[in-house]
Amino acid sequence: MKKIITLAALFFSFVSFAQIKVIETVPVEKLGKVNNNYIQKIGDEYTVYYTSIQNDDDSSSLRKFAFKNVNNDYVNLYNIIVGGFTATPLYDIKLELPNNYIWLHYTGNVVPDKATVQFMVSSKERDAATNNVSEPLVKDQINKLFQR
Numbered sequence: 001m002k003k004i005i006t007l008a009a010l011f012f013s014f015v016s017f018a019q020i021k022v023i024e025t026v027p028v029e030k031l032g033k034v035n036n037n038y039i040q041k042i043g044d045e046y047t048v049y050y051t052s053i054q055n056d057d058d059s060s061s062l063r064k065f066a067f068k069n070v071n072n073d074y075v076n077l078y079n080i081i082v083g084g085f086t087a088t089p090l091y092d093i094k095l096e097l098p099n100n101y102i103w104l105h106y107t108g109n110v111v112p113d114k115a116t117v118q119f120m121v122s123s124k125e126r127d128a129a130t131n132n133v134s135e136p137l138v139k140d141q142i143n144k145l146f147q148r
Contacts, residue, residue, distance in 0.1 A: 028041070028042050031146070037145060045069070046066065051135050065119075085115050089108075099124055105119075115139070
């Protein structure tokens with residue numbers, strides 16, 4: 001009986017002090033891509049990566065904003081962006097995300113169906129005066145980016 005108790009104690013101490021633990025991970029899905037712009041999904045969080053046309057010397061030009069897919073927000077964002085292309089006249093749309101404000105800046109063109117949209121992103125943090133502007137995207141590029 002002493003041997004069984006000793007072996008059990010040894011086994012439990014060996015298991016409880018193991019150095020390697022398996023941590024559950026969530027797969028990363030890369031959704032649509034246009035040039036260097038793409039959308040990545042991790043669990044229920046979507047991250048939009050976009051190329052900033054403003055050149056900062058201290059970092060790369062790839063920027064991002066993220067949001068969780070609460071109440072089907074991924075599809076809602078797509079619908080808001082695409083709906084802005086058909087507005088007459090074209091006007092900017094301001095969105096609030098958990099960490100950012102995003103202006104969808106639309107620009108019309110002389111050629112029909114060639115209106116563009118740019119993401120103008122600013123941080124909600126007071127001390128961060130970060131304002132980034134994406135390259136202009138046409139409706140077909142938005143469809144490809146959102147896999148529609």
